[in-house]
Amino acid sequence: MRLFVALDFNEHKDFLVGLQQRFKSLGKFTFPKSFHLTLKFLGEVPDSQVERIKDALREVNFKSFDVNLSSLGVFPGQSYVRVIWIGLEPAKPVVELQQQVDAALGNPDKRFHPHITLARVTFVKDKQALDSFLQLKTEPRMKHIDSFSLVKSTLSAAGPMYDDLAHFSEWKDI
Numbered sequence: 001m002r003l004f005v006a007l008d009f010n011e012h013k014d015f016l017v018g019l020q021q022r023f024k025s026l027g028k029f030t031f032p033k034s035f036h037l038t039l040k041f042l043g044e045v046p047d048s049q050v051e052r053i054k055d056a057l058r059e060v061n062f063k064s065f066d067v068n069l070s071s072l073g074v075f076p077g078q079s080y081v082r083v084i085w086i087g088l089e090p091a092k093p094v095v096e097l098q099q100q101v102d103a104a105l106g107n108p109d110k111r112f113h114p115h116i117t118l119a120r121v122t123f124v125k126d127k128q129a130l131d132s133f134l135q136l137k138t139e140p141r142m143k144h145i146d147s148f149s150l151v152k153s154t155l156s157a158a159g160p161m162y163d164d165l166a167h168f169s170e171w172k173d174i
Contacts, residue, residue, distance in 0.1 A: 001044070001154075002043060002153045003050075003151065004150075004151050005040040005042070005150055006037060006038050006039055006149055007094070009037060009069075010034050010035055012069060012141055013034070016116065017031075019072075026124060027124040027126070028123050029119040030119065036116070037114060039098045040101050040102060054165070057104060057105070057150060058168060061100060062147075062168060062169060064169070068089050070087045070140070072084065072118075072134045072135075072136060072138075073085055073087060078131070081121050082121050083119070083120055084121060084134075086115065087115050088115070088116075089140075094114040095114060098112050146170070147167045147168060149164045149167050150164070151163065151164055152165050
């Protein structure tokens, strides 16, 4: 099964979809139907390994924290846009959690950048308008992070379907 570890941001779905609506006419995009921040992508994992992964994640020393949805950005860069995202401030507690997840599961990701994907980009027809959109200052949206999840992703013609397999909090798994 295809797995990843994530923070859920669906409580801000209306706000994030509103941002998507503001730039959807500027090109061809694929928009996610739900919003999360991937702490670690595990890929295809045999069913027999799921309990071992859950056990490892239970050992993460997680403490809840607050973040704000912050500035907009793109990957890989302004000259070649493939992903439009919104970042988090402060990034430090998210990065520290991601590093703990990496330590628990191995194979560290040195390129981690805390973000929530707003769109995958096929092409941009109005680059100047997109650049202007990316300068948009959004009103801070606070999110209390009190758990993270092990998520199963099933790919389908309608897009990925996500199922939480386990939640982990400072009170251990719930």
